[in-house]
Amino acid sequence: MTAEQWGVRVPVKSGEGTRQALLREGALDCTLKVLRDGGDLIFPVNAEREDTGRFTFEEQPGREELPRHExxxxxxxxxxxxxxxxxxxxSARPSLHTVLFPTSEVTGEFRTRTYAVLAGNDTTRTEVVEHGHCFAVDLAGAYFSARLSTERQRIAEKMGRNELVLDMFAGVGPFAITLAPHAALVVAADLNPRAVALLxxxxxxxxxxxxxxxxxxARRLDAILPWKFDRIIMNLPLAGTEFLPEAFRLIRPGGTIHFYSLVSCEKEHLDRIRELGGAEVTERVVRSYSAEKWHAVYDIAAR
Ligand SMILES: C[S@@+](CC[C@H](N)C(=O)[O-])C[C@H]1O[C@@H](n2cnc3c(N)ncnc32)[C@H](O)[C@@H]1O
Structure with missing residues (x-):
C-alpha cells in the first residue's frame, strides 16, 4: 500500500507518543498502525479506527530538509x-499538485499577485479545505489567505442565531461561507469579478x-442595501479607517463590527472608532506582519 492510499503525512520529531499527541501534531485521524515513508509518518485516515495504546517512532537518519514554503x-x-x-x-508531498513562486508583491485594489510555476501542473487554482468547508481558490485571480481560518472559527463561535451578516470585502467567500450556517443571511460583496465568480x-x-x-x-453599499446588520466583517487590512464610516452606517445599534487592520501601535484606530460610534472596543493581535507592524482585529460594539 502506498503513502497516498494511506492518507495524511505528518512530520514528527523522534520519540514516543500517543494517538492524541499525533492528533495535536495535525493528523486528521489515525490508527496506531504507522507506516514510514521519507521520514514522515503516514496515518491511515480511512483505515479501521482502533486505539491500541502507545507506540514508538524515530526520525529517519539523514532526512532532507525541504525549502521553506506555505x-x-x-x-x-x-x-x-x-x-x-x-x-x-x-515528490515529498504527494497531496500537492503545484509549486509556485510569487513574482510580484500583493498589489492593487484586488490584493492579488502574480506567480511563476516552478513545478507540477501549470495552474494557480486549487481547493482549500478549512474546518469542513471547501473553497475553490485561484491565487493569481483573487486574494485568499489560509492564515485567517482561526479568526473565521472565532467569529462563528461568537454568533447568535439568525444574524444578518455583511462581509464587505468577501473575496472568494471564506468568512461568508463559514458564517452562513449560523446566519439568517450573509451579504458578501467584492469589487473583483474573478473573486465574485469563485465566491x-x-x-x-x-x-x-x-x-x-x-x-x-463597499463604499456605496448603504445606497443599495435596505438592512441594518447584526455583524459586519471588514477584512481589507491596508485600507485603514477609510471604510469605517460606511460600516457604521450599515450596523444596527448594538451590532458588532470586526475590523481588520495593519497597525504599528496599539490603539492606533481607537479614537476614530469611538468618534464614529464604537461603544465597546476590544483589540487583538491576529498575526505579525513585519518587525514594526502586525495585523490587529478590533471587535467593535456599535452604539
Ligand atoms: C484582503 S482581501 C480579503 C478577502 C477575504 N475576506 C478573505 O479573507 O480571503 C480584500 C478583498 O477586498 C476586495 N476589495 C478591495 N476594495 C474593495 C471595495 N472598494 N469594495 C469591495 N471589495 C473590495 C478585494 O478585491 C479583495 O478580494
Missing part, C-alpha cells in the same frame, strides 16, 4: 525561486442557500 490547498508557495527545491517538495462557485459547492454575492463597491 501551503494553500494543493499548492506550495516557495519564498525562493528554487526549481530544484520545488521538485523535492512535490459563487463556492456558494454553489457548499450548498449555502443564504449567501447573497454582490459585485459591488
Amino acid at each position: 501551503l494553500v490547498g494543493g499548492i506550495a508557495i516557495l519564498q525562493e525561486n528554487d526549481p530544484a527545491g520545488a521538485a523535492r517538495i512535490l 459563487m462557485e463556492n456558494i454553489r459547492n457548499s450548498r449555502a442557500t443564504n449567501v447573497l454575492p454582490l459585485l459591488f463597491d
Whole structure:
C-alpha cells in the first residue's frame, strides 16, 4: 500500500507518543498502525479506527530538509525561486499538485499577485479545505489567505442565531461561507469579478442557500442595501479607517463590527472608532506582519 492510499503525512520529531499527541501534531485521524515513508509518518485516515495504546517512532537518519514554503490547498508557495527545491517538495508531498513562486508583491485594489510555476501542473487554482468547508481558490485571480481560518472559527463561535451578516470585502467567500450556517443571511460583496465568480462557485459547492454575492463597491453599499446588520466583517487590512464610516452606517445599534487592520501601535484606530460610534472596543493581535507592524482585529460594539 502506498503513502497516498494511506492518507495524511505528518512530520514528527523522534520519540514516543500517543494517538492524541499525533492528533495535536495535525493528523486528521489515525490508527496506531504507522507506516514510514521519507521520514514522515503516514496515518491511515480511512483505515479501521482502533486505539491500541502507545507506540514508538524515530526520525529517519539523514532526512532532507525541504525549502521553506506555505501551503494553500494543493499548492506550495516557495519564498525562493528554487526549481530544484520545488521538485523535492512535490515528490515529498504527494497531496500537492503545484509549486509556485510569487513574482510580484500583493498589489492593487484586488490584493492579488502574480506567480511563476516552478513545478507540477501549470495552474494557480486549487481547493482549500478549512474546518469542513471547501473553497475553490485561484491565487493569481483573487486574494485568499489560509492564515485567517482561526479568526473565521472565532467569529462563528461568537454568533447568535439568525444574524444578518455583511462581509464587505468577501473575496472568494471564506468568512461568508463559514458564517452562513449560523446566519439568517450573509451579504458578501467584492469589487473583483474573478473573486465574485469563485465566491459563487463556492456558494454553489457548499450548498449555502443564504449567501447573497454582490459585485459591488463597499463604499456605496448603504445606497443599495435596505438592512441594518447584526455583524459586519471588514477584512481589507491596508485600507485603514477609510471604510469605517460606511460600516457604521450599515450596523444596527448594538451590532458588532470586526475590523481588520495593519497597525504599528496599539490603539492606533481607537479614537476614530469611538468618534464614529464604537461603544465597546476590544483589540487583538491576529498575526505579525513585519518587525514594526502586525495585523490587529478590533471587535467593535456599535452604539
Ligand atoms: C484582503 S482581501 C480579503 C478577502 C477575504 N475576506 C478573505 O479573507 O480571503 C480584500 C478583498 O477586498 C476586495 N476589495 C478591495 N476594495 C474593495 C471595495 N472598494 N469594495 C469591495 N471589495 C473590495 C478585494 O478585491 C479583495 O478580494
